[in-house]
Amino acid sequence: MLKTYYLPLCIAILLLVGLGGFLFRPVAPSSFSTPSLFKPFPLPAFTLPSLTEKNAYVTHTSILHPDRYSLINIFASWCAACRIEHPFLMELAKDKNIALYGINWKDTRANAENLLQTAGDPYKAVGWDYEGKTVIDLGITGAPETLLVSPEGFIIYRYPGPLTPDVFTTFFLPLMEPHNE
Amino acid sequence: MSKYFRTLLFVMGCLITLPLHALTVEQPLSQASQEEQAQHLFKDLRCMVCTGESIHDSDALLAQDMRRKVRDLIQEGKSSEEIRHYFVTRYGEQILMGPPFSLSTVWLWVSPLLFIFIGSIIFVRSMKRRV
Numbered sequence: 602m603l604k605t606y607y608l609p610l611c612i613a614i615l616l617l618v619g620l621g622g623f624l625f626r627p628v629a630p631s632s633f634s635t636p637s638l639f640k641p642f643p644l645p646a647f648t649l650p651s652l653t654e655k656n657a658y659v660t661h662t663s664i665l666h667p668d669r670y671s672l673i674n675i676f677a678s679w680c681a682a683c684r685i686e687h688p689f690l691m692e693l694a695k696d697k698n699i700a701l702y703g704i705n706w707k708d709t710r711a712n713a714e715n716l717l718q719t720a721g722d723p724y725k726a727v728g729w730d731y732e733g734k735t736v737i738d739l740g741i742t743g744a745p746e747t748l749l750v751s752p753e754g755f756i757i758y759r760y761p762g763p764l765t766p767d768v769f770t771t772f773f774l775p776l777m778e779p780h781n782e
Numbered sequence: 783m784s785k786y787f788r789t790l791l792f793v794m795g796c797l798i799t800l801p802l803h804a805l806t807v808e809q810p811l812s813q814a815s816q817e818e819q820a821q822h823l824f825k826d827l828r829c830m831v832c833t834g835e836s837i838h839d840s841d842a843l844l845a846q847d848m849r850r851k852v853r854d855l856i857q858e859g860k861s862s863e864e865i866r867h868y869f870v871t872r873y874g875e876q877i878l879m880g881p882p883f884s885l886s887t888v889w890l891w892v893s894p895l896l897f898i899f900i901g902s903i904i905f906v907r908s909m910k911r912r913v
Binding site for chain 2: 613
């Protein structure tokens with residue numbers, strides 16, 4: 602009786618094994634974050650009200666600098682994972698070779714200012730994007746997220762998730778090397 | 783159901799609507815043809831923080847912002863092609879829901895059909911045995 606099932610059964614098993622092997626094939630842990638898959642594009646022009654200074658604005662020109670790389674960090678007071686990266690951002694702020702800017706996304710001014718006052722403000726400047734129009738222009742998918750802007754004025758990398766020392770060393774530093782020579 | 787219980791259920795039912803205030807009320811475009819264009823584009827664009835949903839259906843913050851951006855771009859006079867290109871520049875090809883049938887996804891489509899085919903052969907054969 603088993604004989605009639607034999608061939609289709611074998612084929613089915615082979616296909617299942619093949620499919621399984623393909624689905625569970627080894628993949629790089631966060632291939633979504635792989636820098637080589639990211640297509641750089643010029644930093645779009647934008648103007649945001651400053652979160653911290655009255656009547657001041659944070660624009661693309663504030664961020665662009667021909668001599669150094671800039672980081673744009675998207676954060677919000679309602680974003681729990683942002684708290685995880687905050688201590689490291691405070692550390693990064695001390696590095697003179699890196700300019701760290703913040704964009705506060707979909708937050709009330711009060712909540713955002715409160716956060717920076719209690720946890721500390723690591724940013725050179727913070728833009729307030731309540732409506733989320735600018736972050737879409739920058740290709741952001743959520744918070745926390747960090748963009749790397751080259752001295753040439755291109756967004757060359759985007760990391761979705763909390764910026765940890767590990768992430769910074771693995772993904773950001775190698776991209777900043779060409780300029781440090 | 784006791785009267786007390788029914789009242790409790792009613793109150794809970796009312797309270798459950800409280801989180802709805804978090805949903806921003808979206809303004810459709812005033813020109814019907816523009817809004818129609820917007821709705822079409824919503825179905826073309828992927829919600830990057832949802833599983834397999836387009837921004838047409840999703841309530842995620844990102845989807846809301848993307849929908850607003852699509853409407854803004856339409857009002858600026860951008861064509862659907864230009865709008866798609868705008869998102870692809872910023873998010874990569876993956877932002878498009880796109881044609882689901884391509885060289886890389888052909889097995890995704892074919893394998894279930896193959897299994898059904900094989901399964902039905904086995905089934906028919908076993909039925910024949912029983913006769």
